[in-house]
Amino acid sequence: MERCGIVIAALAAAGIGAALAARSEEARPDITSEAFRNQFIKDFKHISLDTTAGDAMFLRIMVEASGAKRGIEVGAARAFGAINMGIAFERNGGRLWTVEIDPDMVKAARENLAAVGLEKTVTVVEGDALKVLGGMEGEYDFVFLDAVKSDYLKYLKLVEKKLKPGSVVVADNVIRSAKAVQDFLDYLQNSPDYDTVIIRASMEKNDGMSVSYKKR
């Protein structure tokens, strides 16, 4: 009888344990789910440095549609663009490296990426892109330039040899910072190796992006 009581108590405890585990499972959302990530992106409190939602979605579509597997972003800020591109790189089975010089931004970027479970797909590289890019190993097929506008050509030159034919190079703010990026645009538009178009992107920022396809 006493033994029976112990068994009943043990079963009850196991039942409570299972119920508690199930409840805590319910309370803990799947941060990698599409719904969770969409909500995170929707609730993101933008500061002026962050890419706009529309531009970030454009980047995501570019990565996914081009099937890119290895990307570089220059200028992560708080990783709003990197989260959007990271979702596409994850779907492509690829990875993104995003370079950021400001330690506070690096911290915020890493926290935001971890909050949506993208920390393995997107690596935040802390440092000055002008020093870091030359040392990045391997080949790449997608680049997003978004740091110092007058350095865009330098960034491109530092990664250009690592870019496979079929790579896509996107650069932000080329309308409002047209003067600062003039050498960069001249280079791309006069090179036989690239097809380049300038598109109006963010309506909010009244700005645009250049999109280049590396043919060879």
Ligand SMILES: C[S@@+](CC[C@H](N)C(=O)[O-])C[C@H]1O[C@@H](n2cnc3c(N)ncnc32)[C@H](O)[C@@H]1O
């Ligand atoms: C416009 S914000 C980037 C926005 C980001 N791409 C996004 O999608 O939200 C530019 C960032 O470039 C960083 N930056 C400026 N100079 C840099 C450099 N030499 N190397 C790396 N990052 C740099 C700034 O600290 C800043 O966070």
